[in-house]
Amino acid sequence: MDWSPIAKPRGALRREPCLMDYEQARRDFTWGQANNWLSGLRGGALNMAFEAVDRYAAGASGERLAIRFLARGAPSADLSFRDLADASHRFANVLSRLGVQRGERVATLMGRVPALYATVLGTLAEGAVYCPLFSAFGPEPVRARLSLGSVRVLVTTDLLYRRKVAPIRDQLPQLEHVLVVRTPGAGDLPAGTADFEVAMNTASTEFAAVHTAPDDYALLHFTSGTTGQPKGVLHVHAAVSAHVATARWVLDLQAGDVYWCTADPGWVTGISYGVIAPLACGVGMIVDREEFDAPRWYEILDTERVTVWYTAPTAIRMLMKAGVELARTRTYPALRHLASVGEPLNPEAVVWGVAALGLPFHDTWWQTETGAIMIANYACMPIRPGSMGRPVPGIEAGIVRPREDDGVDVVEAAGEVGELALRPGWPSMFRGYLNEEARYRKCFRGGWYLSGDLAQRDADGYYWFVGRTDDVIKAAGHLISPFEVESALMTHPAVSQAGVIGIPDPIAGSVVKAFVELKSGYEAGEALQRELLAHARRLLGVAVAPREIAFAAQLPRTRSGKIMRRLLRARELGLPEGDLSTLEGDS
Ligand code: 6R9
Secondary structure, eight states, X not given: OOOOOBOOOTTSOSSOOSOOOHHHHHHHOOHHHHGGGOOOBGGGBOOHHIIIIXXXXXXXXXXXXXXXXXXXXXXXXXXXXXXXXXXXXXXXXXXXXXXXXXXXXXXXXXXXXXXXXXXXXXXXXXXXXXXXXXXXXXXXXXXXXXXHTTOOEEEEEHHHIIIIIGGGGGGOTTOOEEEEEOOTTSOSOOTTOEEXXXXXXXXXXXXXXXXXXXXXXXXXXXXXXXXXSOEEEEEETTHHHHHHHHHHHTSOOOTTOEEEEOOOTTSHHHHIIIIIHHHHTTOEEEEEOSOOOHHHHHHHHXXXXXXXXXXXXXXXXXXXXXXXXXXXXXXXXXXXXEEEOSSOOOHHHHHHHHHHHSSOEEXXXXXXXXXXXXXXXXXXXXXXXXXXXXXXXXXXXXEEEEOSSSOEEEEOSTTOOEEEEEOSOOTTSOOEETTOHHHHHTTEETTEEEEEEEEXXXXXXXXXXXXXXXXXEEETTEEEOHHXXXXXXXXXXXXXXXXXXXXXXXXXXXXXXXXXXXXXXXXXXXXXXXXXXXXXXXXXXXXXXXXXXXXXXXOOBBTTSOXXXXXXXXXXXXXXXXXXXXXXXXX
């Protein structure tokens, strides 16, 4: 099929895009200029929460819609910038009352409920560090992250607390306070928790955002590696300038927009572009509390008159599966810009946007570590379906190959595959992996940040995703560590070794598959397979647990005893087995 660049359909650019001349911006822009879009605080201080709400809360803009919550079977609930500022101030006062100090960690374990937004913004206003956790995690990933992050305050719901936190609470001595949002009819307040609403209602709406320095920590996002514990990615308040710049240039957010980001707030996109970026642009957004539902999503795009939509390939492929006819039962006259992130966006999906919604999807690339969009297709430029696009103004990207020494070779030729790298120094670049200085340093080489993704660049400067350099799995947009899944499986008495890989899936991109070696005395069979699946789901949660488990008499290992996931994957998928020189038992 011919995936030549597609021009935007006529009528799509009903408004001039924020970024009109990409080449010029790329040439002339420096990050210092992004500060013009921020208010800042006295003495050079900068606070993300102040930029996102407080500066709009005073005066007439205070009445503007900040968030409209939608939920099935309930009327929509609107929060203005003033309301949101009040709620975040109440939460900041709750934290102060609990004695939470600057830099201490406050986490959430919940979905898109109003309390989450007050918690994020109140935590940042108070100078504490905000850490989101995914509500579909099981108790083990929750325990690992709360413990690594030395989280002092957790905000969750009573239902999630009972299932995921109560069983591990005694392993978390640093977790002093748990505030729960109560569910009507869900019984008494769980022991060891306090009622979120009661705490909020007794707190004042007056709070002046703490004068944090631009380089003070603001966000702690956990992400997954191939080995070892989850990595705590640290971002600073200054990241907000990259959020605003990219929300304008890439998402084309403008005054009066109705923005909708479908990402879950348990992951980086759901916070950076589902809370901070749109608010910091003074733009109102839709928050749908429900999970994916094709007819419902089309209804929202139509009746809420969404103008800018940021979603993900898995969701787009699910919409494609539901059929273009369903999309055409509605009209989307307000829609102006569609964007996607998180996994490779197949060219069919880009073009399908035109057939279904009248607009193509613009792919964007970034990572938890980069803190903001780094590579994108822009409203002012033709899209190359299948390409991630070109670097954001202010970002220097390159394709590199690590050398034997500590340096890299920069690959200049078009079409050559190498590691996608970025020149350090943009404001939302991560400033560390929590308590893991060596792991952080290893990401930088020869003056570049190495992303761990393989890519190539074409002659016109568009980047094309090729794969990852490591074994980390992207399933339905969620980054999953094979090590975390293997460790959970190995807590079962029958399992002696486990090897976990991602296998291709037409909708989710990849799904998790585990191979296990049993201890002697255990019989491989369907009953044990079911038991292991249930064990993994109980510990890890459905979003992380393997979809499939297979038994292996012996897993391929290196001579030093490491499971060779690459080989497991090659064998599973019938791919060439590559270099086997380190395989144990072979010579
Ligand atoms: C924002 C986010 C980062 C990894 C990244 C890459 C993959 C993200 C992509 C993409 C192909 C895109 N990824 N966007 N791959 N095309 N447009 O997703 O952060 O969860 O840290 O994942 O996701 O492999 O390195 P995070």
